[in-house]
Amino acid sequence: MLAKGQAVIQYMEQLAPKHVAMEGDKIGLQLGSLQKDIKCVLTALDVNEAVVDEAIKLGADLIVAHHAIIFRPLAQLQTDTPMGKVYEKLIKHDIAVYIAHTNLDVTDGGMNDWMAEALGIEPGEALEDIHTDRLHKLVVFVPKDHHRQVLEAILNAGAGAIGQYSHCSFNTEGQGTFIPGAETDPYIGTPGKLETVEEMRIETIVPESLQKRVIQAMLKSHPYEEVAYDLYPMDLKGRTFGLGRVGKLREPATLGEFVERVKEKLDVPFVRVVGDLNRPLRKAAVVGGSGGKYWKASMFRGADVLVTGDIDYHTAQDAQMAGIALIDPGHNAEKIMKAKVAEWLEQKLREGKYETKVFASGIDTEPFRFI
Structure with a gap:
């Protein structure tokens, strides 16, 4: 028996309830219908044309993604634009797109917990209650x-x-x-x-x-x-x-050693670092996505280092002068959610005796290339 789209999303919202998302966040069903049988679900960080082609190849009826495909109101829908082509393919192949963003970030056992666990940060408190x-x-x-x-x-x-x-x-x-x-x-x-x-x-x-x-x-x-x-x-x-996580490191390390751990566990080739690589670390904070503004909250809670993406130049300067280290693995480090969400949905569907298949996207949606 195949799961209906609504059944799949009910499982997803057990993990990431919609009402805990930050105000104004673009979450939920953004395209297509859930009133159908779902043969296959594809989990993805972003939805671009390559991810849609992957979904078509797998026979997916539903994409569960982290980043919205419709972030601003559409004045028109032209199918000769890059995103218009993506929308057109999704509609023609009857593929629905559901977004779990900040609700997946803040929930227990969600994005920030996955990143903290991967980096060896002990369970601790959030940086900001949402x-x-x-x-x-x-x-x-x-x-x-x-x-x-x-x-x-x-x-x-x-x-x-x-x-x-x-x-x-x-x-x-x-x-x-x-x-x-x-x-x-x-x-x-x-x-x-x-x-x-x-x-x-x-x-x-x-x-x-x-x-x-x-x-x-x-x-x-x-x-x-x-x-x-x-x-x-x-x-x-x-x-x-709450958003972000802060806790003691299970295995204390120098900043340089921790950088190598971040690169390995978050599967990123390079990171940007602020701080002395020989500095010993005892406590660390992590924020998925763009969390540079949380360096003060991290420092207030005793963190020696904050791991987050999209850190700007002036934030880096301020943190350096204040004495907290920063590691920027890029926004795409959130790709850890693809396998984790797929694992969650697969387990729930199996418990429900459904035959719906779940795959984690293998497409690299990182827009930057490091040369």
């Missing part, structure tokens, strides 16, 4: 004979997480009353007659990022036609999503 999940209290009333079924469905969907504890809930017994309407087909009771039923009240916490998923699981597992439930906003803060 989004904090709002928490809601879910209360639902269930007939006693379906209590365990509904409870497990809710908790297995992700509700009930408090700190390092999961599957937290509170359950009380009580009596529910209702009169089924004339056109109803009640699980319990008779239309037009007052019914009193022994029920269980389930209370648990639901983070905003999982709210839709939890409610769907609850409704699917509940026997009633009309489910009685409440959802209350809470003042308590949930999980925080």
Whole structure:
């Protein structure tokens, strides 16, 4: 059985929820339709003509990419321009394009965690908090004979997480009353007659990022036609999503030694470096993409070095005078996401018993050549 496009994207948004993206970011479905069977998914950093040709060759119906193909509003769509040709090929071959950008950057187990892990940076804190999940209290009333079924469905969907504890809930017994309407087909009771039923009240916490998923699981597992439930906003803060990562190096190194590690692990031929190559490093920060402005935040959190792309001349000067080292592997170092996203989707599709295939793009989209 092949997965529908919406099913693939639901898995993707479990990894990178759309609502945690930075304001104004161009994410989500940018071209095509998800209302179709997906035979093959291609993951890519960028979508250019070579990547589209690769998708056509593989028979891909969907490209999941990091960088947007439509970043500014289109005044017209001319197919004789370079990007117009890309759009034309995608449309003619019915290939949809879905973008996960800053939501993939900030999520736990996403871009910045992948880069930190590759460079041997221990799990630490974010450099800047972008989004904090709002928490809601879910209360639902269930007939006693379906209590365990509904409870497990809710908790297995992700509700009930408090700190390092999961599957937290509170359950009380009580009596529910209702009169089924004339056109109803009640699980319990008779239309037009007052019914009193022994029920269980389930209370648990639901983070905003999982709210839709939890409610769907609850409704699917509940026997009633009309489910009685409440959802209350809470003042308590949930999980925080942040940009960048900073932590201790598992293996302390000199700046020169760490440069070689960056080149190897991020698969880049050259880097630009600011700082004394003999300087010992104990703590490092990393920001995928263009993160030069985070050198002060990195320094404030005790980092000896910041690894990020697109560092400009004056930022390099300021950081050098302030005493923090910089390593610029280029924006394209984010290509680490291709294999990681492919691995995530492949695992989820396999768990769902789908036959949809997933490939990581092998196309090098680095625009610069180092001579």
